[in-house]
Amino acid sequence: MRPTGAVTVTRFAPQQWLVYRALRLASLADAPDAFGAQLAQQQEWPDKLWQMRLEAGIFSADACPLLARCDGGPAGLIWGKLEAAHDPDGGSTEAHVYQVWVAPAYRGRAVGRALLDAVIDWARSKNAHAVNLSVALTASAATRLYRRAGFVPVGKPQLLRDSALLLTQPMQLLLHPSQQ
Template identity: 40%
Template sequence: MIATRVLTTDDWKIWRELRLAALTEAPYAFGSRLADWQGDGDREERWRDRLAIPGSYNLVVTVDGQPVGMASGVPAGEDGVAELISMYVAPAGRGRGVGDVLIAAVERWARDRGAHTLRLAVAEGNHHAIALYRRAGFGDTGERGDLMADGVRHEQIMAKALEPGADVAPGPRD
């Protein structure tokens, strides 16, 4: 059974486990590096602070009680705009609609906050993630995002217009 769980700062260990798995399994997909979150960077206070970003919405998706996906929604600092960040689906969750569930939940959160646009940054060349986002209605804005940790690739910025009051249902399985 697929379920979502909104996290609080007390759930930092769940977030930590998935985030470290993401940075280990798919380092090409994130601007952060595993090394940045290990050693001195692996502190309870830091993980709690990540979940305490003002106005943020942090969730995990579980399959049969096992956390297999994560994402956050954060205010973008621009009226009417929210961002989808830190999205990851573990191999055990792929092909089961977990990505669709995460996107739909963050869209609902953004719409409930009055956002008219949901934006995200995805690593250039991350074809599976780009395909998932396109299926969910995101389009390429033509903007280049930050330089990735590899010092070569940039993030690609995608956005989706949110219709007020529209119900977002999970789409095709990822």
């Protein structure tokens, strides 16, 4: 989708399910308090489930699973998904961002920004009026990335998952603020 120096962001291809699985499991091991999913559960998934999950995203018009490569190696991932907005007038679409992660070896090299820009571009191409995400309150680097991209906090912090007392802050980027 968009090269940024040595960083390239593309949609995952079906045959890259092993790369997706490796990045996703690495993200859950590296930052267990940043995701709703838990490592132990996803480690138990059979190969077929990983393949089906990635293919469902790849072949859906409403999903955008993206892979970042830096210097030729897999460096991170992000997953965008379109959902109907909570709009009383109806017909409005929002994009939601999930699974944002950059491998430690590639942090500080604009990989996160390249991933985020690519999913924002995708959301714009789908005529979404906003992009939403949640960030762990303890994730200061991620929060700084989102703020630099124009995201602002919306609403009150929420529980990351029922089994933990970890809080996340919902954030939003309006894509067409003049129309709001």
